[in-house]
Structures are given as structure tokens and as C-alpha cells.
Amino acid sequence: MCKNDFFGIYIHIPYCKSKCRYCDFYSAPGAQGVPQPYVDALLRELAKNSRRPDTLYFGGGTPALMTPEQAALLIKEANPLPGAEITLEANPDVVTPETLQGFRAAGVTRISFGVQSADDAQLRRLGRTHTAAGATQALGWAREAGFPEICGDIMLALPEYSNAEFDRTLALLQEGGCTHISAYLLKVEPGTAFYRNPPAGLPDNDAAADFYLYAVQQLEAAGYRQYEISNFAKPGHEGRHNLLYWNCRDYWGVGPAAHSCMGSVRRFWPDDVQGFTAGTTAEQPEGDCTAEDFLLMQLRLTSGLSLAEYNRRGGQFTAAQLAFMRQCVQHGYATFDEHTFRLTPAGMVVQNAILTELL
Template sequence: MSFGLYYHIPYCFSRCRYCDFYAAGAWRGVPDAYIDALVAALGRHVLPGRPDTLYFGGGTPSLLTPAQCARLIQAAAPKPGAEITLEANPETVTLASLQGYRAAGVNRLSIGVQSARDSQLRTLGRPHTAAQARQAFALARQAGFANISGDIMLALPHYTRAEFDETLELIRQGGACHISAYLLKIEPGSAFGRRPPAGLPDPDQAAGFYLYAVEQLTRAGYRQYEISSFARPGFEGRHNRLYWDCEDYLGLGPAAHSCLGGKRFFYPADTAAFIAGADPVPDGGCGAEDYLILQLRLSTGLDLAEYRRRGGAAFTPHQLAFLERCAQAGYLTLTPRRLTLTPLGMIVQNSILEELI
């Protein structure tokens, strides 16, 4: 069994208008007291072993100094060859900081681009420009990073296929070997949720943008392996795969979630409480239903024998008839061994799951 460790870095320059993730407010750096708290929290857990993956997520992890990053990696003591990922915002990185992260042990960088159009970035509330995104990729390569991911957000206000093409080209030319492509979701707790922007695509248009993205990413050499994840061969993200395969992972920081030994828990969304040493809150277990939900995110789909081994119930005649209709409509493939959603099926994954759970 593999084990992953997640460090949540909740600090940001400012909040993007689509974001409803927990954040600690506007900061220009990460307080050392927060690093102390992460290290202390790590020491309070009984781990299943040294981590195979380590992920710095946020927030804006690239607000960490290289020295802070090095301290957290040393505390984690990851296995040799572990995948160590740091999310980075383009406006926060320099050649010196990226070189420092590499020296600390980071070997995978995830750069938040979202769009290649400055007007769109301003609409989203992103504090960087397209030129800064291009520069971030160039600096990452100069610093020695060979495993680089880039984020694209789809179905944005007044979106067009041309905007996607421009963003894909920026990331591809930047040397990315992995791309995460997400549909914009209007979250109730975000600024967009309180005041939706004009020009949002309708659901059918958004689905069309998603299918176009899958097609163009495939043509560009990025194979889809999960609903929102595309990679050149050998560069699939190992850390998130732990989540989808229901492996053990520990999340540290306010609002961070974990699953260890089949038990889920999370830290309250309160930075001050976390720094003060708050305990995590139990959140139930991880069973066959979780496995079904998470495996259907993957292009490899659900292994039905493994699903039954984990306690999954056999599909009823009604469910099998439903799945057969979905297969005929092009939403999935079903064999005696495996259930797999097509890209078209991934768009309506929630509706399919409602019928199966």
C-alpha cells in the first residue's frame, strides 16, 4: 500500500472570484508559526510508513520560502524517489525561489495558468498575466524542473474554443508534461456565487467545451487518465491517484482531509485553531461506495471484482438495464470485469452515480 502526505498552505495574496476554498486571508508570505504547527501536527500522527508522495497545495504554496519548504520535506522524510509536488502561482516565483525548491527536494511543479488571455484573468481575479505565466514555465525549466503541470479552466465567461487553444499552446510550449483541465463551477460561497459574471456558457455549451478540450489535448499528446487530468506517458500524477484508489493519505492544515486505515478525519477550517494545536475531527470511514465514486473518475474505470471485494453490492437488474442504456448512448462501456465512463459519460457522472448508489 502506498501513502501520501498533503500539506495545506492556506495563504494567498488575494482570493480569486471563483474560489470557495478555505483561505487565511491576504498574506505576502507564510508565517513561521504555521510551519511549526504543520511539523508538530505531523508528529502527533502514527503513520503507516514514509510517504511515497508529498503534495504542497493551497492557497498559494509558492509563498513558502525555500527554507520553509525544505524544513517541511525533511520533517516528512519521504521515500527515495517520492513524487514531491508544489503548486505555484506565476506571479510569486523567481528563478532563485524555484532553484531553492528544487534544492529542497521538490521534483514536480504545478503552475496555475487558467487562461492565456489577460482580460479573462482579470475577470477571474487572478493576480498574474499571461506573460508572467510564460515566464514561470521558462524559469521552471531553467531551474531544472522536468516534471511540470499546468492548469486550464474551461467554460469561462464569454468562452471560445480559440481561448482554449491559446491557453493550451502557452502551456504546451512551456514544456508541461501534465495538464489539469477543469470546468468552471460557480460555488455558492465564492464572489462569483454571490454575483455571477455575465456571459457564462449554458450546460450544453460547457459540455461542448469539455469534449473539445479532451479531443485537442489528446491530439497534443496528453492522454486522459482522469476526468480532469491529462498527461504525456509516464507523467501521470501519483499523489492524486492515491485519493482515487482509496489508498492512505494524511492531510495537514486547516480544512485538510485525511483517510488512514479506512477512517476519515479533517481539521477544522480555522488557521488560528490549527496553529494552537487543534485536533482533527472524525469523518466516518472509506468503503465500497467511496471506491465506486472515485474509480469512475478514472479512464480505466471500476474493476468490478475489486469493488465486490471491498464490499460493494451487485448491481440490480434495474441498474444493469440503466447501464446498458447508457452504454448504447455512448456514456460508458460495461464488461463482466469493468465499468468505464467515456468522456461524454464523465460529463454526467453525477447522474450515473445517483442511479448506482
């Protein structure tokens, strides 16, 4: 099942200055930064691991609310291999030239900014606390700090969205030196402020699909090659850590709400920051990594699903499913050479419907 030749560690920093209106991730108030007892709890868990990671990912929440000194302690305890990719997620308005220089000195190689839009009115609507000018400034500081990998997020199909808004956001990221861009559709999730009070002007499904296809086209034209349904990179700058997830390799998550897949077994931490900090919670079993999980992950990638590898993992398509895959090719949703099944951008728009037929 999950291969064991690569290994990544995900460290969850759940603290945020404020909750974005679309966010359904587990988080905790963090206006005062990341409490040292929480960092100490992460250090306690990391000390139990002896396997050196190829990648280390600080996700959240807002990991850049840590001090560089806290990040350095966690990186040292994780003991990554030489040349490891070490990613830190950040909001543009929580960093300074000094903290970015500190994170780089601590060993962070990849900084990822949640920019989302270059439209200030849109950012306010989303509940983001930065401005477009602030994002431009933060990207400049990151370049000056010497990060070899600078990443930016774009949200698509936002309220009152337009291709022109996407173009402005792409230009901001491109001019800011981004080597990697994540572009994903807004989803209104239960439990969010947007779910309780939906904003006016949300595009319908057909319009959202058009925005996605336009984004794929424009990103490719700007030199960002699509390698996953929502991820685009300059050649050679793909995110190594998330590829561990999509290729069903070993990763270990640490912190409340973090998930793991180790030796084909999936586990997770309960959503309980107090319990994690106090050491009264533990990882819980979630189930095995199956052939179906592999199919789900591989069809996110533009490299596609190898039928031989799917069969090796215990999967098997019926004659009817193979006929459906060939129909997908005829409709422009996929390519299939009888060995590898790959979704096109149009196929990724209707991925859920395709998966329904294949699972």
C-alpha cells in the first residue's frame, strides 16, 4: 500500500489571528502568537520519532505566527535529511522582514502565502486581514530573505468574480517571484460563516468551471505547469511534501486535527488543542490505505493512474468501467493508452462524477 521509501512530517499550527469566513479547518485564537506550551507539546511528540523526514510542512492555522526561534526548535527536533524541503504557510500581514529572515535562517526553504485575491474589497469579503499591497510587500520581503521557493494561493469563483480579478492576482504573484501557485475553487463548507450567511454574487457551477479552465490556461501560458488538480509550478518547483500525499507515501501528522498514513495505516489526532498540549489525547486509527485511496489520489495528478500499480495494490476495473474510461476520452475528459488513465482539465472539473463510476 503506502510506500516506505519517502517520508514527510506535517506539523499543525492551529492558531489564527481571526477566522476567515470560508474556512472550515480546525483553528484556535492566536492573536498573541503560538503559546510556548503548545510548541513544547509538539517537541514532546517529535522526540518519539527516529525516522528522518525528506519533507517537513508547517500548516495551519497560521504557522507564521510562530517566532523564528520556535520554528528552529521544531526543525531541529524533526531532524530532516540534508536537502529536505521545509515549508511554512504564512499570511502576508503577519510577517516582517526580520521574521522572514529568521525563518530562512532556521532552515525554512519554502514559504507559502495565502494571497487569494488582488482585490481589496474581495479580501475584506473573505475575512482576510491583508491587502493586495501588503501581499506585494510580503513577497518582496521573502525574496530579500532568500527563500528559494515562494508560493502563493489564488481562490477562484469568489463572489462577483471575473477573469480580470484572476489576471490581477496572477500578475501580483508572478511579479512577486512565485515559483509555485495553488489555484482552487471556493467551496462553501458547513460550519463556516459563508455557509450561515452565503455571500451575494456566487457563480453557479458552470461559471465556476469556466473560471477554473481559464485559470489553467492562463497559468500554463505564464509558465506554471499544472501537475495536480489545483497546483501549478515552474518546472522543477513542484511541492514535494504534498506529492507524498498524492502518491500514497508515508507521512506523519503531529498536532490536533493532523492526519497520518504510515505503513498503509491512516491515523489522526482529535480536534483538541488543550488535550494535545496537556498530553491527554493520542492518535486514533482511521483505517487502511486502500487501492481506492490510491485511485482517488492519483487522479488528482496530471501524471494519472497507472493501471498496473492499481492492480498491484489490489484494485481491478471491470469491463464496464474500462469502457467508461474510453468514453471519457471521447468526450475530452481524459487520455487513456490502456496503461495510464489521466484526466484533462475538463475532466478534473467533473472529477467527482468520474470517480463515482470508477469506485
